[in-house]
Amino acid sequence: MLNILADQNIPLASELFTPFGNVTLVDGRSLGAAQVQGADVLLVRSVTRVDECLLSGSKVQFVGSATAGYDHLDLTYLQGSKILYALASGANAESVVEYVLAAICSQPSFLEKLFAGGKLGVVGYGHVGRRLVEVATCLGMNVGVYDPYVDSGAYTNDLQQVLNSDVISLHCELTDHGRFPSKHLLSKSRLDTLGNHQLLINAARGGVIDNVALLDRLQQPNAPVVVLDCWENEPSIHQQLVPVVTIATPHIAGYSYDGKVRGSVMLRDALARHLACQTSDVLLANDLCLNLDSRLSLAMSVSNLVTNIYRIESDDARFRSALADADSESGGRWFDDLRRNYPTRRELLGARLFADARTDSLNQLAQCFKLQLIDRSS
Numbered sequence: 022m023l024n025i026l027a028d029q030n031i032p033l034a035s036e037l038f039t040p041f042g043n044v045t046l047v048d049g050r051s052l053g054a055a056q057v058q059g060a061d062v063l064l065v066r067s068v069t070r071v072d073e074c075l076l077s078g079s080k081v082q083f084v085g086s087a088t089a090g091y092d093h094l095d096l097t098y099l100q101g102s103k104i105l106y107a108l109a110s111g112a113n114a115e116s117v118v119e120y121v122l123a124a125i126c127s128q129p130s131f132l133e134k135l136f137a138g139g140k141l142g143v144v145g146y147g148h149v150g151r152r153l154v155e156v157a158t159c160l161g162m163n164v165g166v167y168d169p170y171v172d173s174g175a176y177t178n179d180l181q182q183v184l185n186s187d188v189i190s191l192h193c194e195l196t197d198h199g200r201f202p203s204k205h206l207l208s209k210s211r212l213d214t215l216g217n218h219q220l221l222i223n224a225a226r227g228g229v230i231d232n233v234a235l236l237d238r239l240q241q242p243n244a245p246v247v248v249l250d251c252w253e254n255e256p257s258i259h260q261q262l263v264p265v266v267t268i269a270t271p272h273i274a275g276y277s278y279d280g281k282v283r284g285s286v287m288l289r290d291a292l293a294r295h296l297a298c299q300t301s302d303v304l305l306a307n308d309l310c311l312n313l314d315s316r317l318s319l320a321m322s323v324s325n326l327v328t329n330i331y332r333i334e335s336d337d338a339r340f341r342s343a344l345a346d347a348d349s350e351s352g353g354r355w356f357d358d359l360r361r362n363y364p365t366r367r368e369l370l371g372a373r374l375f376a377d378a379r380t381d382s383l384n385q386l387a388q389c390f391k392l393q394l395i396d397r398s399s
């Protein structure tokens with residue numbers, strides 16, 4: 022029997038991994054080398070740094086991270102030690118895209134701009150960036166993409182062109198090495214080029230924006246409108262930033278129930294392949310039923326639909342209230358508590374949409390989110 026150590030915040034960890042061995046659930050943030058010693062398989066989230074310090078001397082042979090980002094894994098060490106690893110690439114891309122749409126919908130003037138020929142600038146053209154571009158273009162928006170490693174075809178822009186956009190959304194991985202490190206990509210000088218006619222969203226990693234420079238920029242005149250999901254030094258974030266950003270959330274853009282379960286299943290499947298075991302399918306049907314008035318404009322339909330399933334303002338309110346109530350001695354515990362106790366949020370993708378007629382706008386929406394459009398009048 023394998024000894025499997027899993028972060029307690031990986032949904033269905035016990036159910037999915039018990040067929041392979043004994044599953045022990047642990048607190049990923051405080052996980053230390055002593056706990057890992059007897060484990061064969063380690064399943065983590067982004068809060069656990071997986072490197073030589075954690076694994077040296079252990080018998081871990083497989084590391085799974087139920088996340089898209091992998092800046093918490095020392096891949097050079099894992100490869101050098103012949104420890105297999107698996108990620109949940111793409112599992113939560115839809116969740117992040119719906120978060121970004123909710124952020125835009127929470128700022129109606131920016132939503133209107135994007136539907137009136139304004140531009141959405143996307144940094145990073147991986148799973149999230151591609152899906153965001155797919156949805157935005159399907160809705161008729163004008164899009165530019167900066168990703169120095171990937172060909173984004175007709176959407177290709179240089180970084181400054183993207184930073185001139187009405188809405189800028191960051192979706193690159195966090196790196197401090199290589200030809201194009203993304204650490205502090207939004208440096209003081211780049212933040213200085215932004216103005217109050219722009220919305221900046223960071224649901225990538227905190228370190229992509231220099232948070233000290235951001236605080237300084239947001240205290241100057243003509244500051245951009247900022248939505249922050251990811252912060253430098255989580256969970257002990259720069260708290261002075263909170264009052265000056267427009268929306269503050271605790272790194273939950275990827276926290277749809279669907280996205281998290283997809284991530285768990287991806288790891289289960291990767292471990293099963295490694296062990297050459299069969300697995301059964303996990304069906305994750307979207308049973309959400311939504312209603313929409315077919316007379317609404319496309320912009321209003323998007324806004325109604327997105328806010329129907331997810332109100333980013335509620336996350337922002339919970340964040341500010343938890344911070345206000347936080348014990349100053351507790352470090353970032355309030356931030357992790359918000360994440361651990363995150364309410365169930367479903368995705369729009371694949372839901373059923375009831376309307377009183379089939380209009381072009383509704384067909385367009387149905388195509389974007391693979392909705393099952395049901396015409397109540399027929």
Ligand SMILES: NC(=O)C1=CN([C@@H]2O[C@H](COP(=O)(O)OP(=O)(O)OC[C@H]3O[C@@H](n4cnc5c(N)ncnc54)[C@H](O)[C@@H]3O)[C@@H](O)[C@H]2O)C=CC1
Nearest residue numbers: 089090145146147148149170193194201203224225274275
């Ligand atoms: N807030 C949240 O809950 C979540 C955050 N994330 C973060 O978002 C990132 C993107 O997610 P995915 O698209 O799934 O990852 P991905 O690995 O599919 O794509 C990352 C993209 O970033 C690009 N990139 C790397 N350096 C860059 C640079 N300097 N400038 C512009 N682009 C650069 C890569 O070429 C790649 O196309 C993840 O690495 C993760 O850190 C992902 C999911 C949830």
Ligand SMILES: O=C(O)C(=O)[C@H](O)COP(=O)(O)O
Nearest residue numbers: 066067068088089090275276
């Ligand atoms: O997938 C990623 O990358 C993320 O940022 C995760 O959604 C973050 O969740 P945790 O792994 O920190 O629970």
